[in-house]
Amino acid sequence: DQQVKQNSPSLSVQEGRISILNCDYTNSMFDYFLWYKKYPAEGPTFLISISSIKDKNEDGRFTVFLNKSAKHLSLHIVPSQPGDSAVYFCAASGNSGGSNYKLTFGKGTLLTVNP
Amino acid sequence: DSGVTQTPKHLITATGQRVTLRCSPRSGDLSVYWYQQSLDQGLQFLIQYYNGEERAKGNILERFSAQQFPDLHSELNLSSLELGDSALYFCASSVGRQGRGYTFGSGTRLTVV
Numbered sequence: 592d593q594q595v596k597q598n599s600p601s602l603s604v605q606e607g608r609i610s611i612l613n614c615d616y617t618n619s620m621f622d623y624f625l626w627y628k629k630y631p632a633e634g635p636t637f638l639i640s641i642s643s644i645k646d647k648n649e650d651g652r653f654t655v656f657l658n659k660s661a662k663h664l665s666l667h668i669v670p671s672q673p674g675d676s677a678v679y680f681c682a683a684s685g686n687s688g689g690s691n692y693k694l695t696f697g698k699g700t701l702l703t704v705n706p
Numbered sequence: 707d708s709g710v711t712q713t714p715k716h717l718i719t720a721t722g723q724r725v726t727l728r729c730s731p732r733s734g735d736l737s738v739y740w741y742q743q744s745l746d747q748g749l750q751f752l753i754q755y756y757n758g759e760e761r762a763k764g765n766i767l768e769r770f771s772a773q774q775f776p777d778l779h780s781e782l783n784l785s786s787l788e789l790g791d792s793a794l795y796f797c798a799s800s801v802g803r804q805g806r807g808y809t810f811g812s813g814t815r816l817t818v819v
Binding site: 595597625627632633634635636637640680682693694695696697698699 | 708710739741746747748749750751754762764796798807808809810811812813
């Protein structure tokens with residue numbers, strides 16, 4: 592059962608335009624959400640996060656929006672740059688019956704930013 | 707350099723064999739997590755250790771086992787290897803038991819032939 596879903600395996604945008612990556616989740620116990628970026632031959636690196644008590648968090652060119660009622664979050668990158676080309680993973684955590692706030696990841700979306 | 711060290715970076719082995727993957731967490735981090743990334747799959751959680759104790763188990767096969775040593779490094783043991791075990795294996799660490807944010811290593815690519 593995929594509790595975190597990224598339904599778009601890939602996305603291609605032009606440099607300077609907005610990139611919007613989407614993520615849906617099914618587990619209502621999730622209360623913290625993160626985005627990771629992964630380049631080839633490297634491990635994922637943390638990008639931005641949001642707590643369920645907020646609906647928006649912004650960090651430079653990156654903004655994450657959370658819609659709890661729809662169990663949906665999105666990552667906006669404005670403006671997109673060629674160096675943003677990578678796989679983006681959505682992840683979620685919550686109390687799983689102890690103090691084991693493991694992260695549950697989606698399958699990732701490959702973003703390609705064309706010059 | 708993320709501070710999380712995984713060795714080896716690449717491993718090629720035959721079916722039926724046993725391998726050990728090693729992870730040294732970032733200095734000060736007590737939690738270690740192991741994830742598997744297969745083709746077209748996301749990061750599948752395998753197991754978590756906190757300060758030497760197992761804290762959570764995910765989709766880890768019985769042929770796989772792990773441990774965390776007193777110096778906090780961790781090893782993932784994979785035995786009776788099958789072709790389907792070929793994947794990237796990532797280790798991540800965090801300060802506490804609550805993995806609000808991980809620091810990942812660069813992974814070990816395992817190829818079973």
